[in-house]
Amino acid sequence: xxxSLQKQQKHTLYRFNGGLHxxxxxxxxxxxxxxxxxxPKRLIIPLHQHIGQSAxxxxxxxxxxxxxxxxxxxxxxxxxxxxxxSSGTVVAIETLPIPHPSGLPAACVVIETxxxxxxxxQLEPIPDYPHADPSLLRERIRNxxxxxxxxxxxxxxxxLTPGLENPIHTLIINGAECEPYITCDDLLMQTQAEKILHxxxxxxxxxxxxxxxxxxxxxxxxxxxxxxxxxxxxxxDWVSVIAIPTLYPSGGEKQLIKVLTGKEVPSGSIxxxxxxICHNVTTAFAVAEAVIEGKPLISRYITIxxxxxxxxxxxEVLIGTPASELIKQAGGYTDQVSKLIVGGPMMGITxxxxxxxxxxxxxxxxxxxxxxxxxxxxASACIRCGRCAIACPANLLPQQMYxxxxxxxxxxxxxxxxxxxxxCGCCSHVCPSHIPLVQYFRFAKxxxxxxxxEQRAAERARQRHEAQVARKxxxxxxxxxxxxxxxxxxxxxxxxxxxxxxxxxxxEEDPKKAAIAAALKRAAEKKAKLAEQGIEPKNQSDLSEAQxxxxxxxxxxxxxxxxxxxxxxxxxx
Amino acid sequence: MRFTTITSPHxxxxxxxxxxxxxxxxxxxxxxIAMIWYFGWGILINxxxxxxxxxxxxxxxxxxxxxxxxxAIGDFSAVLTALLFAVAVPPLLPWWLTVIGVxxxxxxxxxxxxxxxxxxxxxxxxxYVLLLVSYPVQMTSWLPPEMLNENPLTFxxxxxxxxxxxxxxxLSWDALTMATPLDAMFxxxxxxxxxxxxxxxxxxxxxxxxxxxxxxNWFLLGGLFLLFTRVISWHIPVSxxxxxxxxxxxxxxxxQEAYPFGMFHIFTGGTLLGAFFIATDPVSACTTKKGxxxxxxxxxxxxxxxxxxxxxxxxxxxxxxLMNMAAPTIDYYTQPRxxxxxxxxxx
Ligand code: SF4
Ligand code: SF4
Numbered sequence: 001x002x003x004s005l006q007k008q009q010k011h012t013l014y015r016f017n018g019g020l021h022x023x024x025x026x027x028x029x030x031x032x033x034x035x036x037x038x039x040p041k042r043l044i045i046p047l048h049q050h051i052g053q054s055a056x057x058x059x060x061x062x063x064x065x066x067x068x069x070x071x072x073x074x075x076x077x078x079x080x081x082x083x084x085x086s087s088g089t090v091v092a093i094e095t096l097p098i099p100h101p102s103g104l105p106a107a108c109v110v111i112e113t114x115x116x117x118x119x120x121x122q123l124e125p126i127p128d129y130p131h132a133d134p135s136l137l138r139e140r141i142r143n144x145x146x147x148x149x150x151x152x153x154x155x156x157x158x159x160l161t162p163g164l165e166n167p168i169h170t171l172i173i174n175g176a177e178c179e180p181y182i183t184c185d186d187l188l189m190q191t192q193a194e195k196i197l198h199x200x201x202x203x204x205x206x207x208x209x210x211x212x213x214x215x216x217x218x219x220x221x222x223x224x225x226x227x228x229x230x231x232x233x234x235x236x237d238w239v240s241v242i243a244i245p246t247l248y249p250s251g252g253e254k255q256l257i258k259v260l261t262g263k264e265v266p267s268g269s270i271x272x273x274x275x276x277i278c279h280n281v282t283t284a285f286a287v288a289e290a291v292i293e294g295k296p297l298i299s300r301y302i303t304i305x306x307x308x309x310x311x312x313x314x315x316e317v318l319i320g321t322p323a324s325e326l327i328k329q330a331g332g333y334t335d336q337v338s339k340l341i342v343g344g345p346m347m348g349i350t351x352x353x354x355x356x357x358x359x360x361x362x363x364x365x366x367x368x369x370x371x372x373x374x375x376x377x378x379a380s381a382c383i384r385c386g387r388c389a390i391a392c393p394a395n396l397l398p399q400q401m402y403x404x405x406x407x408x409x410x411x412x413x414x415x416x417x418x419x420x421x422x423x424c425g426c427c428s429h430v431c432p433s434h435i436p437l438v439q440y441f442r443f444a445k446x447x448x449x450x451x452x453x454e455q456r457a458a459e460r461a462r463q464r465h466e467a468q469v470a471r472k473x474x475x476x477x478x479x480x481x482x483x484x485x486x487x488x489x490x491x492x493x494x495x496x497x498x499x500x501x502x503x504x505x506x507x508e509e510d511p512k513k514a515a516i517a518a519a520l521k522r523a524a525e526k527k528a529k530l531a532e533q534g535i536e537p538k539n540q541s542d543l544s545e546a547q548x549x550x551x552x553x554x555x556x557x558x559x560x561x562x563x564x565x566x567x568x569x570x571x572x573x
Numbered sequence: 574m575r576f577t578t579i580t581s582p583h584x585x586x587x588x589x590x591x592x593x594x595x596x597x598x599x600x601x602x603x604x605x606i607a608m609i610w611y612f613g614w615g616i617l618i619n620x621x622x623x624x625x626x627x628x629x630x631x632x633x634x635x636x637x638x639x640x641x642x643x644x645a646i647g648d649f650s651a652v653l654t655a656l657l658f659a660v661a662v663p664p665l666l667p668w669w670l671t672v673i674g675v676x677x678x679x680x681x682x683x684x685x686x687x688x689x690x691x692x693x694x695x696x697x698x699x700x701y702v703l704l705l706v707s708y709p710v711q712m713t714s715w716l717p718p719e720m721l722n723e724n725p726l727t728f729x730x731x732x733x734x735x736x737x738x739x740x741x742x743x744l745s746w747d748a749l750t751m752a753t754p755l756d757a758m759f760x761x762x763x764x765x766x767x768x769x770x771x772x773x774x775x776x777x778x779x780x781x782x783x784x785x786x787x788x789x790n791w792f793l794l795g796g797l798f799l800l801f802t803r804v805i806s807w808h809i810p811v812s813x814x815x816x817x818x819x820x821x822x823x824x825x826x827x828x829q830e831a832y833p834f835g836m837f838h839i840f841t842g843g844t845l846l847g848a849f850f851i852a853t854d855p856v857s858a859c860t861t862k863k864g865x866x867x868x869x870x871x872x873x874x875x876x877x878x879x880x881x882x883x884x885x886x887x888x889x890x891x892x893x894x895l896m897n898m899a900a901p902t903i904d905y906y907t908q909p910r911x912x913x914x915x916x917x918x919x920x
Pocket of ligand 1: 381382383384385386387388389398399402427430431432433434435437
C-alpha cells in the first residue's frame, strides 16, 4: 500500500483566518498504560446528554439493572437512549447538577452499583458490517446511544442518515484535538487505531462517501504513525490520514473541513450541504464497539489534568462517574487548584462543584491553578487594535460586534454575522483590554433568540386577532344581509329599488353572498397591507433558512433550560 | 469543594493595554534620543514637561468622572500621547504652549469623549494642529540640526528659554532658529526656484534635511520593532509610505525641477514618525485590514497634496486628522468576507 502512503503525504492543505498558537500542555497527561477508572459507588446518569429531546426513563426507583441495560429510551427522532454503565440498583430519579453551560441541574438516574459488573442482555454483535443492511446498522447506532463525542453530542444516527439532495462524497474524521491539555483522543488513536478504522468503515457504509480524510494535528506524531500503519494494514486506500498544522481551533468542524479541503461550509448550514460529513474520532470508535461488539455507549476516555491535580492522566471512565471520583484517582487536588473546568481552557465550562457526573460528551477535566486559568480581572475600554479580528477563525470583526452588543443593538450585531461566531474564544484570548468578548456574543445570541421568540409569539397573536376581526366582520355582514332580506321581503310590493352603490348584477339577487364577499375582501386587503409593512420581524430578515432552523432548534433547547451554541457539532477538538 | 465559575475562555491572557503602550514608548526611544542629539536638550525638557502635564490632566479628568485613577494612568496611553506631542513640536517651544497643548489633548480630545478607546481623533495631532493654527510663529521656530548649529544651547540655557523666554546673551531668535527642511524646500519652490538650485544648499543630506533624515531613520527602526512585535500591523505604514512615495515619484518624474524626489518626502518632516507611531494609533484609525490600507494610502496622498499645494509646512497632522474623520465610514465599507459567506457584505 505504498501508494496510499504517498497520497497521504501529498495532500494540499488550506488555511483559515487567524487562529492561535497556544502552549499545548499535553505532555503531562500523556501517560501509558491507560487505566480503567475504579467502579464508583454511585453512578449519576443524566437523561439529557445530547442535543434534541431528552430520553424517557424506562426504570423506576428500586429496579435492579444490569450493565448495558437501557435506562431511558429516545423520545422523538433527534434523541438518544442512555444505558446502565454498570449493574446495581436504581436509587433515585431526580434533578441533579450536571456539567452544562447553563449551570442548571437536570433529571438523572442514580444507580448504586453492586460491584459485580454483570452484563445484561447484550446487543448482538454485527461483525460482518460490510454486508449488513445499512438500516440495521443505523438502528444499532441509535440503540447504542451514540452521540457526537467531541463536545456537541448530536445523536449520531441522525447525522448518519444523509438526505437525498446532497450526496456525500467525503467523510471527515476529526482527530485534531486542538484544545490545549486534552489528550484522550490522542491516546485513543495510539491504542485503538484498528477499531477506529472499523468505525470509519461502518460510517462510510452508511453515508456512501468515496473517500475519508482523517485530520490529526501534527503535535500527535505517534497517533498519526499508528493510524497510517493501520490504514496500510487494512488496505483502506480510500482513507488518508493527514497531519495538519497545530493551530487552534483547527478541530472546529468548519475549520477542519477548510484545512483539509479548502471548502467553506456555507454560513448557517451544515457540511452535508457541500457533500461532507464530519465525525469525531471517538465517535467512530464508539460506533465500532456498538456494531462489532454490541456494546452500548457506557464508557469513554477522559483526560484529568492541570496543575490542580497531583497526577495528570487519562482514564477509561464509565459514563455517570462523579468528577470527584476521577480527581481522587488522579491523586487528588494540589493546594494551588483554583478552578475546575470540563473541556479545555478555551471552550470548557467551569464547574461550581466536583459532584457532577461525566457525560458522553465530556472529554477532559481540567483542574487549573490560578496561572492556568486566572481570574478575568477588570476589562478596560476597547482600543480598536483589531487583534481580535486578526485572530478570529470565522473572519468576523469582534470589535464591531462588541460595540453593538454593548449598545444592545441586536440587529446590528447580527449584521456583523454574530451567528457565524463559533465561540472559540480566540478574540477574548488576545484582547489587550481583557474584554470578555465571547461572553458578550453568547449574551447577544441568547437575547436574539429570546427576541425572536417574542416576535413570533406576537405574530401569532396578531394573526389570531386578525382572524377574529374577520370572523366578526363576516358575522356582521351576514346579519346585515339577513336584515336586508327581511326588509326586502316586506317591501316587495314596492317593486324595484333605485340602483344601489353596489353595481354587481348578482348583488340584488344574492345580497348576502355579496356582503360576505365584500367583508372577506376587506379582510384580505388589510392582511396584504400588513404584509407589505413587513410581517417578518426585522432582525430575522437577514437570516438564512438554516439559521432560522438553528434558532428554532436553539429555542427548543432554551425551553429545556439550555444556552448551548447555535450549530451542532460546533467544536470537536 | 466549591469553585468559582466564569465563562470561557479560561486561558492566561498574553496581551495587555499597558504592555502595548509600553512597547510603543520603548520603540519611540531611539528616535527621541536622535531628536535630542540633533536638536538639543529642549526636546528632552519638553518630553518631561509634557508627560507630567499629561499624567496630571488624566488623573484629574478620571477623578472628575469618578473612575479609578490608577488603571487609567497605568495604561501609559497619556504618557505616550505626551511623548508623541513632544517630539513633534519645536525644541524651544514656550512651556505654557506645551502645557496648553497636552492639556487640550488629554482633556478635550480624549477624556471628554470618554477616555481611551472613545476618542475619534488622535489627541497628540489634534493638539499639534490647534497650536499650529493659534501660534504659528512659535510652532515653526525650529532649531538647526546639530551639524549646522553654530550656537548649541546647554541644558540650562534651553530650560531658561523654554520657561522664561530669555535668550542667552548676544543671541537673537533669528540667529538661533532655522526653517525646517520642508519649509525651506517648499518656500523656495514657491518662489519658483529650481530644485537643483535649492539642493546645493548645505541643508540637505542624502534624502532629506541633514539631521532630520537621521532622526527619521531611528523612528523607522522603532517602527520595525513595532511591526516585529506585532504591536502594529504593516497595513497602515506600508500603504501610507507607499502611496506617498509613488505619487511623489510620479510628479518628480513629470517635472524634475518643480517636485522633490520621492525619498525626500519620506525622510523629511514627520513622515516616518507619522507612519509608524501616529497613523497607527488604533483608537482613531481604521480597524479592518482593507480599511487600514485605504486609510494609510489616503494619508499618504493627503500629505503630498497638503505639502505641495497647501499653506502649511508639514501635513502629517492634518492628513491624519482628516482621515480620522473618515475612519468609521471606511470601516463600514471594508468589512471582511466572513467564513462561509459568498462575498463581503457590502462593497
Ligand atoms: S482585541 Fe480587544 S481592544 Fe483590540 S479591537 Fe478587539 S476588542 Fe478591541
Ligand atoms: S469567539 Fe467568535 S468572534 Fe471570537 S474569535 Fe471565535 S469565532 Fe471569532
